[in-house]
Amino acid sequence: MRFIETFQFWPFLDTVVSLTAAFIFGTLVGAERQYRQRTAGLRTNVLVAVGAAAFVDLAMAITGPVEATRVISYVVSGVGFLGAGAIMREGMNVRGLNTAATLWCAAAIGACAGADMIAHAALVTVFVIAGNTLLRPLVNAINRIPLDEEASEATYEVTVTAQEAELPRLRTVVADLLEKAHYPAGDIEVVERGENLAEIVLTLVSTAVKASEMDAVARRIERLAGVTHASWALSTKD
Numbered sequence: 001m002r003f004i005e006t007f008q009f010w011p012f013l014d015t016v017v018s019l020t021a022a023f024i025f026g027t028l029v030g031a032e033r034q035y036r037q038r039t040a041g042l043r044t045n046v047l048v049a050v051g052a053a054a055f056v057d058l059a060m061a062i063t064g065p066v067e068a069t070r071v072i073s074y075v076v077s078g079v080g081f082l083g084a085g086a087i088m089r090e091g092m093n094v095r096g097l098n099t100a101a102t103l104w105c106a107a108a109i110g111a112c113a114g115a116d117m118i119a120h121a122a123l124v125t126v127f128v129i130a131g132n133t134l135l136r137p138l139v140n141a142i143n144r145i146p147l148d149e150e151a152s153e154a155t156y157e158v159t160v161t162a163q164e165a166e167l168p169r170l171r172t173v174v175a176d177l178l179e180k181a182h183y184p185a186g187d188i189e190v191v192e193r194g195e196n197l198a199e200i201v202l203t204l205v206s207t208a209v210k211a212s213e214m215d216a217v218a219r220r221i222e223r224l225a226g227v228t229h230a231s232w233a234l235s236t237k238d
Contacts, residue, residue, distance in 0.1 A: 014116065015057050022053035022113035025125040029106055032132055033099070040099045048079060048103050049110035056114030065115070072111050079107040102132065156204040158185070158218070158232045164198045166226030171200055174221055178202065181217045183209060197228065209234075 026049030030042035052075045059071035083100030105128045112121035158178065162170050167190060175185050185202035192198050214232045221230040 011061060015061070017118070018053050018057045018113045018116060019050055021118045021121055022049040022110040025049060025109045025113065025121050026106055028125055029102065029109065029128050029132075032129055033102060036132075038099050038102075039096060040103050045103065045106045048082070048106040049113070052079070052107040052110030053114035054110075056111050060115060068115065072115075075107055075111055076104075079104055098132070102128065156183075156209055156214070156232060156234050158202040158204065158214075158221070158230070160200040160202070160221055160227055161193070161197060161229040162200065163226045163228070164192075164196050167198055167200065170224065170226060173224060174200060174202065177217060177220060178204070181213060183214070183217065 023046060026046035027042065029049070030040075030045030033045060034041035055071055055075055056068055059068040083103045105124065109121045109124050109128070112118075112124060158174070160170065160174055171188060171190075175188065178185050184205050186205040187203040189201045189203075190198055191201060218230045218232050221227060
């Protein structure tokens with residue numbers, strides 16, 4: 001049997017140590033995520049860490065450290081796709097970025113363990129847990145600070161609900177109104193709403209606006225023929 005010919009006890013023991021370390025460190029990171037009821041909890045973080053460790057350890061055993069670095073780059077890319085599945089967009093807000101970043105870090109922990117850098121894996125684990133726990137009070141304190149809309153960098157969108165037949169004309173007219181108000185639109189998107197209605201969503205180039213000026217522009221847009229509603233909103237979520 002090929003297994004009997006290739007099996008070596010000490011390299012196998014080294015793999016056991018690497019995967020065990022990845023399992024333990026992944027459990028520590030995942031337990032904190034599970035406690036906070038996040039999308040990617042205990043099992044997901046453990047599997048990501050162990051999987052990354054297994055791939056890197058396999059590459060180390062077959063091709064050595066040089067080629068293992070290429071496998072690590074593939075692990076990073078693969079976990080990137082996995083993390084993308086945890087990200088959800090709700091209107092102008094994006095959720096799940098912290099979960100995706102934690103999965104990425106779990107892969108880094110596993111890669112370190114798979115490369116026999118157990119101490120490095122432990123250090124990364126400490127920093128990941130600290131980032132998800134110790135920084136939480138600071139985040140809450142910052143979020144309680146009143147938002148200065150004129151000084152903050154944010155994404156602003158103007159939404160215009162109008163009759164579909166008027167869309168070609170209104171796209172140009174609304175863009176011109178925003179241009180004259182010194183708030184040019186960098187992107188224009190049309191969303192169908194049914195019943196002969198559609199929305200024109202204009203994302204502004206500006207990262208800071210005056211609320212009174214935007215309210216005035218919205219009122220002017222709402223008075224245009226064919227427009228049923230016009231509003232603007234901001235988002236500071238990355």
